Amino acid sequence: MIFSKHKFILVFALTSALYASSNALAQVDAFQFDNVEQQSRFRQLSDELRCPMCQNTNLSGSTGGVAEDLRREIHRMIIEGMSNEEIEQFMFERYGDFIFYRPRLRAETILLWFGPIIFLVIGGFIAVGVFRRAKSVDETGLKLNDEQVTKLNELVGK
Amino acid sequence: MDTRTLPSMLIDKEMPTFSLTTIDGESVENKDLPNQTFLLNVWGSYCLPCLVEHPTFMRLSEEGQIPVVGINYKDRNELAKGWLETNGNPFAYSIEDLDGRFGIDLGVYGAPETYLVDSEGVIRYRHVSVLDETVWREEFLPAIRELRNGLE
Amino acid sequence: MIPELGQISLILALCLSILLSTLPIVGAAKDNFIWMNLARPLSAGIFVFLGLSLGILAHAFVTDDFSVQIVAAQSNSLLPMRYKLTALWGGHEGSFLLWTFMLAGWMLLVSIYSKSMPLQFVARVLGVLGILCVCYILFMLATSNPFARIVPLPPLDGSDLNTALQDFGFIVHPPTLYMGYVGFSVVFAFAIAALLSGKLDSAWARWSRPWANIAWAILTIGIALGSWWAYYELGWGGWWAWDPVENPPLITWLFGTALIHSLAVTEKRGVFKSWTVLLAILAFAGSLLGTFITRSGLLTSVHAFASDPTRGVFILGILGLTVGGALLLYAIRAPLMKSELGFTLVSREIFLLVNNVLLVVSAASIFLGTLFPMVYQALTDDLISIGPPYFNAIFVPLMIILFVFLGIGPISRWKRTSTEYLVKQVSKIAVASLFIGLVLPLLVLLEFSVAATVCVILASWIVLTMFKDLRNKVANKSLLWIGLRSLPRSYYGMLLAHIGVAVMLIGVGLTTYFSSERSVLLGPGEEVELGSYAFMFNGHEEIRGPNYIGERANISVTKNDSDLGTLFPERRIYLATGTPSTEMAIDAGFLRDLFITLGEEKEGGSWSMTVYVKPFVRWIWLGAIFMALGGSIAAVDKRYRVLRRRKPEKKKKEASEVALQPAS
Numbered sequence: 001m002i003f004s005k006h007k008f009i010l011v012f013a014l015t016s017a018l019y020a021s022s023n024a025l026a027q028v029d030a031f032q033f034d035n036v037e038q039q040s041r042f043r044q045l046s047d048e049l050r051c052p053m054c055q056n057t058n059l060s061g062s063t064g065g066v067a068e069d070l071r072r073e074i075h076r077m078i079i080e081g082m083s084n085e086e087i088e089q090f091m092f093e094r095y096g097d098f099i100f101y102r103p104r105l106r107a108e109t110i111l112l113w114f115g116p117i118i119f120l121v122i123g124g125f126i127a128v129g130v131f132r133r134a135k136s137v138d139e140t141g142l143k144l145n146d147e148q149v150t151k152l153n154e155l156v157g158k
Numbered sequence: 159m160d161t162r163t164l165p166s167m168l169i170d171k172e173m174p175t176f177s178l179t180t181i182d183g184e185s186v187e188n189k190d191l192p193n194q195t196f197l198l199n200v201w202g203s204y205c206l207p208c209l210v211e212h213p214t215f216m217r218l219s220e221e222g223q224i225p226v227v228g229i230n231y232k233d234r235n236e237l238a239k240g241w242l243e244t245n246g247n248p249f250a251y252s253i254e255d256l257d258g259r260f261g262i263d264l265g266v267y268g269a270p271e272t273y274l275v276d277s278e279g280v281i282r283y284r285h286v287s288v289l290d291e292t293v294w295r296e297e298f299l300p301a302i303r304e305l306r307n308g309l310e
Numbered sequence: 311m312i313p314e315l316g317q318i319s320l321i322l323a324l325c326l327s328i329l330l331s332t333l334p335i336v337g338a339a340k341d342n343f344i345w346m347n348l349a350r351p352l353s354a355g356i357f358v359f360l361g362l363s364l365g366i367l368a369h370a371f372v373t374d375d376f377s378v379q380i381v382a383a384q385s386n387s388l389l390p391m392r393y394k395l396t397a398l399w400g401g402h403e404g405s406f407l408l409w410t411f412m413l414a415g416w417m418l419l420v421s422i423y424s425k426s427m428p429l430q431f432v433a434r435v436l437g438v439l440g441i442l443c444v445c446y447i448l449f450m451l452a453t454s455n456p457f458a459r460i461v462p463l464p465p466l467d468g469s470d471l472n473t474a475l476q477d478f479g480f481i482v483h484p485p486t487l488y489m490g491y492v493g494f495s496v497v498f499a500f501a502i503a504a505l506l507s508g509k510l511d512s513a514w515a516r517w518s519r520p521w522a523n524i525a526w527a528i529l530t531i532g533i534a535l536g537s538w539w540a541y542y543e544l545g546w547g548g549w550w551a552w553d554p555v556e557n558p559p560l561i562t563w564l565f566g567t568a569l570i571h572s573l574a575v576t577e578k579r580g581v582f583k584s585w586t587v588l589l590a591i592l593a594f595a596g597s598l599l600g601t602f603i604t605r606s607g608l609l610t611s612v613h614a615f616a617s618d619p620t621r622g623v624f625i626l627g628i629l630g631l632t633v634g635g636a637l638l639l640y641a642i643r644a645p646l647m648k649s650e651l652g653f654t655l656v657s658r659e660i661f662l663l664v665n666n667v668l669l670v671v672s673a674a675s676i677f678l679g680t681l682f683p684m685v686y687q688a689l690t691d692d693l694i695s696i697g698p699p700y701f702n703a704i705f706v707p708l709m710i711i712l713f714v715f716l717g718i719g720p721i722s723r724w725k726r727t728s729t730e731y732l733v734k735q736v737s738k739i740a741v742a743s744l745f746i747g748l749v750l751p752l753l754v755l756l757e758f759s760v761a762a763t764v765c766v767i768l769a770s771w772i773v774l775t776m777f778k779d780l781r782n783k784v785a786n787k788s789l790l791w792i793g794l795r796s797l798p799r800s801y802y803g804m805l806l807a808h809i810g811v812a813v814m815l816i817g818v819g820l821t822t823y824f825s826s827e828r829s830v831l832l833g834p835g836e837e838v839e840l841g842s843y844a845f846m847f848n849g850h851e852e853i854r855g856p857n858y859i860g861e862r863a864n865i866s867v868t869k870n871d872s873d874l875g876t877l878f879p880e881r882r883i884y885l886a887t888g889t890p891s892t893e894m895a896i897d898a899g900f901l902r903d904l905f906i907t908l909g910e911e912k913e914g915g916s917w918s919m920t921v922y923v924k925p926f927v928r929w930i931w932l933g934a935i936f937m938a939l940g941g942s943i944a945a946v947d948k949r950y951r952v953l954r955r956r957k958p959e960k961k962k963k964e965a966s967e968v969a970l971q972p973a974s
Binding site: 164165 | 691692693
Binding site for chain 2: 052053065066069070072092093095096098
């Protein structure tokens with residue numbers, strides 16, 4: 001546990017402009033939670049949800065604007081006892097798939113999630129193919145055909 | 159391909175339920191919304207593009223073609239009223255959304271945004287950023303015409 | 311007037327490129343020595359004219375010539391001189407000129423350091439690079455002219471360089487990245503030349519290896535610089551975001567890593583030939599892919615240049631032409647690429663094959679994740695996001711498997727290794743690694759974490775097996791010193807690079823799971839604690855820079871009551887555009903970083919700020935440096951020079967030496 005000499009002051013830092021540049025400031029608000037589990041849920045959700053108005057940042061990493069409001073909503077929903085799925089559904093109803101950095105598994109995203117496994121299987125087959133080809137070289141060995149035998153004899157001086 | 163505009167999740171869905179006040183202090187709920195096709199404009203006194211699209215809304219409100227309801231988004235009451243006084247008020251009324259929660263329910267991600275809502279309170283179209291005459295002509299008029307044709 | 315000279319210089323470079331892309335290649339097919347010999351001087355000429363173009367553009371920036379469009383877009387009279395120069399690559403046109411110049415630079419190096427290769431081969435290599443030059447310069451002249459002027463009224467001043475780019479990271483990251491990226495064109499050209507000539511022997515592999523290794527090493531540094539820069543610039547301690555523009559260099563790097571390993575096998579054992587050629591084509595395709603993604607406007611990203619569909623189509627065309635042509639050639643020449651020697655199931659070849667498969671599958675998966683949103687949007691008009699949770703879920707398990715094999719590979723023997731032997735070699739190390747992994751994190755960080763344990767186990771495994779192999783190799787020499795000296799540089803390169811992997815792994819694992827941060831509002835004299843560190847806010851002062859004003863906070867740091875110094879985070883406003891920006895204050899350490907980002911001033915002179923403790927974060931880039939050094943050392947192995955030294959020796963000796971191939 002970390003204690004400070006002075007009490008923490010809870011702030012909801014409001015930035016001055018709605019159009020804060022996404023690369024300038026990290027979030028500087030501090031929410032209070034009932035326990036560590038809630039805190040880490042908040043962190044995880046803020047990390048995995050995308051800021052709708054920024055170019056490419058999560059809610060944790062954006063200042064001001066909608067990102068701040070959405071973090072506040074997540075905090076409220078966690079305190080109210082909503083599950084992660086319910087919170088995600090809330091977000092989906094308002095902002096759609098765009099807001100999820102972890103694409104939800106649906107018919108359209110099956111290719112996305114199973115793609116790597118498919119690649120691995122294909123890679124495995126190719127590897128087996130390469131191995132088999134090389135193995136067949138080994139088995140036939142480096143045998144000389146008749147022409148080469150004659151040539152060898154000539155070189156050796158028979 | 160426009161990679162920056164989020165498509166609205168509320169198209170063809172009813173307006174989210176709300177019970178708020180206008181910037182003049184009157185209470186307003188879903189049943190108080192206009193009974194005809196109307197525009198819902200998200201604006202703020204701090205928002206420069208809102209100023210840019212303001213003349214279009216003034217013209218629409220003066221011509222009386224279509225009602226315009228405003229949502230004063232994450233603003234300060236005095237500043238909002240002052241802005242309307244200085245620039246003119248095209249809105250039938252402006253719903254006050256101090257902390258942006260109503261905006262979140264609508265899927266707002268940055269003012270200005272304008273929604274086209276039909277007479278049943280169903281959201282039919284959303285435009286993000288400045289609504290100028292070109293946008294009105296090329297995006298909203300056709301959408302409104304389609305709605306009106308659909309009703310007949 | 312002068313900028314027009316730059317454009318003329320570009321056109322001249324184009325003319326020379328057209329000649330280079332045709333005459334030497336035809337000459338090689340027809341044994342025409344005159345045409346083949348044109349390759350080197352033409353390459354030099356292209357280098358000169360592209361260099362001239364770049365120099366003239368730099369001159370325009372330095373002299374604040376705002377009649378040139380990109381100078382007006384990227385620069386400003388108040389900009390410090392070093393940023394005026396680097397603003398050259400702040401926008402699409404200038405950075406593409408830099409890209410093309412890098413290619414010319416590599417071409418020049420190839421023409422100088424290719425004396426040991428047959429003329430026919432060199433002519434083809436330079437010819438292929440010439441084709442690339444033609445494509446790139448045409449692209450510039452047609453869609454992205456860096457010398458475009460603003461007429462009739464040039465602005466009085468420029469729009470200023472994006473404040474995030476006014477930084478040392480921007481001076482070094484793009485040129486290094488481009489240098490590495492473009493370097494893979496060289497191995498690509500070697501592969502195409504080999505396919506054209508019909509000879510894919512170990513000589514080709516031996517020639518290609520130094521070029522592949524050096525390009526790979528430079529790309530490693532380029533990517534690491536980007537990560538380091540993002541870390542201290544963007545403000546929340548992130549060092550890799552799986553951003554759609556960060557991913558292509560990583561994809562190329564992964565293909566490149568597979569390539570350098572595959573080349574090793576092809577050179578030494580004559581196997582994996584077709585696979586190696588394919589990897590060379592894929593690594594090159596990766597570099598073009600990166601170009602396409604950044605410049606076609608298909609993406610939303612911190613990195614993306616302004617969008618323009620014509621550019622995207624043009625680059626796709628280049629991609630199709632070069633990679634498509636290469637693959638066609640590959641298919642036609644497929645029968646040539648037969649394995650020379652065989653190998654059994656448990657052998658170093660197999661382990662390197664596994665390495666390749668894992669690296670390529672990782673690259674393909676990242677490619678899938680990067681492109682999927684764009685394809686999805688094109689097909690459904692709907693937006694979808696794919697970010698770190700996806701990429702980490704796919705990449706991390708693959709890498710863990712790779713690291714396990716990383717330990718076994720170097721110890722295994724070519725062609726046939728007895729499983730018994732392997733088990734005997736590594737079983738003790740496996741146990742030791744498990745032990746270290748369980749104990750060390752507990753001692754150092756005082757808490758248990760699965761992630762930290764896995765990282766430390768894998769890192770120990772990699773390092774210990776590496777040293778076991780080293781010990782095996784010097785075991786039968788009389789003196790340790792003699793044993794160490796007898797090992798070739800390529801071995802030390804591998805040693806260092808693999809250790810680099812372990813170092814990076816420690817950095818990544820520990821910083822990801824043990825970083826901590828705290829956001830607070832502090833008044834003057836107030837303090838916040840994080841871990842065993844205490845940060846005391848002492849107040850702030852106004853500052854003024856060459857093109858900005860701002861405030862600087864004074865924060866003293868202590869650890870367990872011993873003074874660690876003062877940090878000065880800043881908030882700036884850049885005068886030209888009014889853009890605000892934060893400068894973090896970092897106390898960099900070997901074992902941890904401390905940093906502070908400043909928020910805003912509130913009533914009573916108190917400031918909101920966030921303090922961070924990031925353990926072992928520097929190890930990430932230290933690992934990358936080791937890897938790059940390892941790759942470079944391997945590239946300058948003596949055997950790559952042997953052929954050159956043979957020339958001045960007598961013919962008699964030559965005859966007998968040609969018969970001997972370096973075996974090891």
